Amino acid sequence: MEGWNYKILDIDLSAKTITEQPLDEGIARHFLGGRGLGVRLLWDLVGPDVEPLSPENVLIFSTGPLTASGSQTSNRFNVSAKSPLTGGVLHANSGGWWGMQLKRTGYDALIVRGKADEPVWIEITTDGATIKDAAHLWGKGVFETTELLGQDNNKRNVLCIGPAGEYLSLMAAIMNDRERALARGGPGAVMGSKNLKAIVVAGKQKKNQSADREQFKFMLYETGKLLKASPLTSQAFPEFGTSVVMNLINEIGALPTRNFQESQFEHAEKISGEHLAETILVKNQACWACPITCTRISKTEAGEGEGPEFETAWSFGAQCGVDDLEAIFEANMVCNDMGMDTISVGNTIGCAMELAERGLIEGDLRFGRADLLMGIVGDIALRRGLGAEMADGSYRFADKYGAPELSMTGKKLELPAYDPRGMQGQGLVYATGNRGACHETGNMLGPEVLAIPRLIDRFANQGKAGIVANHQDTAAVVDSLVLCKFTNMVVSVEFFARTLSAVNGSNFTADDLMKVGERTWNMERLYNLREGFTKADDTLPKRLLEEPVAEGPSQGHTVRLEGMLEEYYQFRGWDEDGVPKQKKLIELGLDAMVD
Amino acid sequence: MIDERLFEQFRYIGRDIFDAGLTSSHGGNMSVRVGDRIIIKRRGAQFRRLKIEDFVETKLYEKDSGVARASTELIVHREIYLRTSALAVIHCHPRTAIALSLSRDEIIPIDNEGSYLLRKIPVVSVEFASGSREMAETIAEALQGYKIIMQRGHGCFSIGETLEDAYQWVSALEEVSDIILRHQLLGEPLIEYRKHSDSYSKW
Numbered sequence: 001m002e003g004w005n006y007k008i009l010d011i012d013l014s015a016k017t018i019t020e021q022p023l024d025e026g027i028a029r030h031f032l033g034g035r036g037l038g039v040r041l042l043w044d045l046v047g048p049d050v051e052p053l054s055p056e057n058v059l060i061f062s063t064g065p066l067t068a069s070g071s072q073t074s075n076r077f078n079v080s081a082k083s084p085l086t087g088g089v090l091h092a093n094s095g096g097w098w099g100m101q102l103k104r105t106g107y108d109a110l111i112v113r114g115k116a117d118e119p120v121w122i123e124i125t126t127d128g129a130t131i132k133d134a135a136h137l138w139g140k141g142v143f144e145t146t147e148l149l150g151q152d153n154n155k156r157n158v159l160c161i162g163p164a165g166e167y168l169s170l171m172a173a174i175m176n177d178r179e180r181a182l183a184r185g186g187p188g189a190v191m192g193s194k195n196l197k198a199i200v201v202a203g204k205q206k207k208n209q210s211a212d213r214e215q216f217k218f219m220l221y222e223t224g225k226l227l228k229a230s231p232l233t234s235q236a237f238p239e240f241g242t243s244v245v246m247n248l249i250n251e252i253g254a255l256p257t258r259n260f261q262e263s264q265f266e267h268a269e270k271i272s273g274e275h276l277a278e279t280i281l282v283k284n285q286a287c288w289a290c291p292i293t294c295t296r297i298s299k300t301e302a303g304e305g306e307g308p309e310f311e312t313a314w315s316f317g318a319q320c321g322v323d324d325l326e327a328i329f330e331a332n333m334v335c336n337d338m339g340m341d342t343i344s345v346g347n348t349i350g351c352a353m354e355l356a357e358r359g360l361i362e363g364d365l366r367f368g369r370a371d372l373l374m375g376i377v378g379d380i381a382l383r384r385g386l387g388a389e390m391a392d393g394s395y396r397f398a399d400k401y402g403a404p405e406l407s408m409t410g411k412k413l414e415l416p417a418y419d420p421r422g423m424q425g426q427g428l429v430y431a432t433g434n435r436g437a438c439h440e441t442g443n444m445l446g447p448e449v450l451a452i453p454r455l456i457d458r459f460a461n462q463g464k465a466g467i468v469a470n471h472q473d474t475a476a477v478v479d480s481l482v483l484c485k486f487t488n489m490v491v492s493v494e495f496f497a498r499t500l501s502a503v504n505g506s507n508f509t510a511d512d513l514m515k516v517g518e519r520t521w522n523m524e525r526l527y528n529l530r531e532g533f534t535k536a537d538d539t540l541p542k543r544l545l546e547e548p549v550a551e552g553p554s555q556g557h558t559v560r561l562e563g564m565l566e567e568y569y570q571f572r573g574w575d576e577d578g579v580p581k582q583k584k585l586i587e588l589g590l591d592a593m594v595d
Numbered sequence: 596m597i598d599e600r601l602f603e604q605f606r607y608i609g610r611d612i613f614d615a616g617l618t619s620s621h622g623g624n625m626s627v628r629v630g631d632r633i634i635i636k637r638r639g640a641q642f643r644r645l646k647i648e649d650f651v652e653t654k655l656y657e658k659d660s661g662v663a664r665a666s667t668e669l670i671v672h673r674e675i676y677l678r679t680s681a682l683a684v685i686h687c688h689p690r691t692a693i694a695l696s697l698s699r700d701e702i703i704p705i706d707n708e709g710s711y712l713l714r715k716i717p718v719v720s721v722e723f724a725s726g727s728r729e730m731a732e733t734i735a736e737a738l739q740g741y742k743i744i745m746q747r748g749h750g751c752f753s754i755g756e757t758l759e760d761a762y763q764w765v766s767a768l769e770e771v772s773d774i775i776l777r778h779q780l781l782g783e784p785l786i787e788y789r790k791h792s793d794s795y796s797k798w
Contacts, residue, residue: 215794215797218791218794221790221791222791225711226711229711447756447757453756453760454757454759454760454763456757457600460598460600460601461598462597462598462600462601462629463601463627463628463629463682465629465630466628466629466630466682467682467756467757470680470682470756473680494740494742498798509739509740510680510739510740511678511679511680511739511740514680566630567629567630568630569630570630570631570632571628571629571630571631573631
């Protein structure tokens with residue numbers, strides 16, 4: 001197949017039709033797959049007049065040209081839609097097995113549109129797809145649904161929503177392989193709005209074969225060599241999981257604490273990867289074709305399951321002033337079973353805690369109340385009590401109580417676990433993120449903290465915009481191939497280009513791929529502009545721009561966004577309002593997209 | 596104009612390049628991309644003794660008065676930024692690598708570190724070896740596939756996200772070249788220890 005099947009499965013739940021359409025070869029080369037292909041299809045399918053939770057919105061599940069090839073971490077897939085949380089472009093990706101299995105059914109992507117009259121689930125095999133009654137599954141949690149539909153990691157894989165998606169929480173995730181999440185921006189709510197409970201894939205097709213097998217083996221070997229040589233991917237992640245960075249981020253004064261009021265958490269060690277390994281960790285685990293094995297399997301009296309990842313340990317931990325790792329893990333499990341984004345949920349709870357401490361809402365919520373975490377997570381999922389209001393995310397919640405400035409969001413998406421006052425580049429990543437403020441779309445953790453590929457001055461501003469833009473484009477490449485970003489902490493885009501060349505049989509250079517990344521980024525920007533976003537949305541919470549960090553290694557710093565943003569627009573070839581110039585659009589082959 | 600934090604990077608890297616013997620007192624140049632501008636060492640400034648006034652800021656997409664003081668190779672730097680995702684460029688004259696470039700079309704490391712970092716360094720040849728359009732296009736095109744390349748008989752061009760990136764590749768190239776030279780001087784056959792090493796020439 002040499003990377004692509006050139007087939008898209010198209011299911012209309014309103015019309016109850018199942019069709020196939022070709023994947024255009026030109027689009028495949030220009031956008032690769034995953035996130036790039038997702039936004040390109042979304043541009044045509046979902047215009048500005050479409051409400052995110054209406055039948056006219058779509059879900060686009062997309063794999064990439066390396067998916068199921070056996071190349072390291074080639075298990076991932078992407079979902080795209082219009083976000084009900086931000087109102088802009090939504091893209092989220094996940095590991096596990098499901099993406100690999102979808103590719104093996106013979107399709108590169110799946111489009112789901114319309115709305116079923118009653119709850120349904122979809123089964124896709126190499127023989128095609130069928131729409132089935134899901135009455136017996138509606139209302140059930142992710143864990144039970146996954147089991148009932150016959151999850152078998154190597155043969156049959158389940159993707160579904162939990163009650164949070166059914167109740168249309170704007171923080172609802174789509175879950176796959178039981179505990180993996182397509183999390184950010186509320187894709188679970190879009191799925192719930194379609195009365196679609198689950199999608200099961202059972203592929204039998206041979207794996208994605210390479211055109212040049214010798215070169216592919218060479219690239220596997222060279223990539224494997226680097227992954228083994230790196231202490232990050234061969235020791236830190238396998239041993240301590242992603243939470244290995246908890247203490248590091250805290251030490252430099254960039255760990256947001258108590259709703260970003262502080263940048264160091266006095267109990268960070270108790271929620272760190274090291275402490276996790278000493279206490280509740282049962283074992284580590286890997287996604288398909290991944291040698292890194294960063295997944296944590298943990299256990300408490302409440303049960304056994306995946307997590308917590310760094311972001312989750314932070315969101316329910318430092319963000320809420322909680323140092324009880326067991327309580328954090330249990331809140332994580334409820335989130336997974338209910339199907340919710342742990343970053344957004346924890347961040348929103350932290351916001352509610354500050355509102356309560358300031359007397360703006362009533363109730364017992366206070367920073368440090370670990371005992372309340374599981375309950376409030378359940379309330380959010382099922383829209384009970386205060387949870388009914390929190391289910392729509394931090395911004396709408398804080399706004400309702402007259403304090404939107406206490407919502408730590410960018411474009412209404414909840415910020416993750418890095419205080420940008422201690423990482424200036426990360427601040428620019430958040431402010432300019434197309435899907436909202438998120439680290440995954442250009443994480444500066446590598447250069448600003450971990451010295452990957454090398455350490456740069458985290459408080460510097462001049463010259464930062466280009467590095468940020470390059471990281472954003474690189475992330476878009478990785479999300480379009482679709483691979484895990486942890487490989488990219490060790491292996492450069494040059495390696496991905498050579499691996500893709502081996503799989504496809506034609507030559508791709510690193511710069512070809514970077515151009516795909518830049519094209520994808522600009523396409524997303526165009527999508528948001530069409531939705532009415534402006535330069536004013538490229539910003540950060542007032543707290544981060546105006547309140548200097550009070551103490552610690554980042555003391556005295558705010559995010560100096562204005563200068564970086566100007567340099568960023570210039571670097572991107574955008575005008576002073578952040579609109580891509582015609583020259584840039586022509587260069588990227590996107591000029592036909594706009595009038 | 597250039598701020599203190601960025602100038603400090605130029606100053607340290609310039610000093611290190613000269614101290615490592617990777618260029619002569621005034622030879623070579625380096626630049627970074629900032630937004631839609633280039634900050635580049637001025638023509639004739641000494642690598643070892645850089646001052647803040649030794650830097651020229653000029654536009655990336657069009658010419659301006661900055662070209663009057665900029666390095667002779669500005670045209671090459673500009674073309675590299677236009678054609679690649681580089682944010683920093685270093686050009687200097689590593690001696691052993693230049694010597695090797697006179698008799699081969701590619702430099703393939705035989706040592707472990709060099710193999711990891713570079714795998715292969717192509718050697719390109721141009722008639723007018725300094726500041727020409729032909730040179731700019733040839734070098735920028737070669738750098739689309741590699742992070743450092745040699746121009747035969749002249750020197751290397753190295754790119755990265757930071758000056759330190761680009762410097763590392765230059766430093767590694769000269770070490771690679773020195774090891775090749777020493778191995779050849781020994782005159783003993785190479786005992787291959789790397790699996791798939793025959794594939795490096797196809798890199």
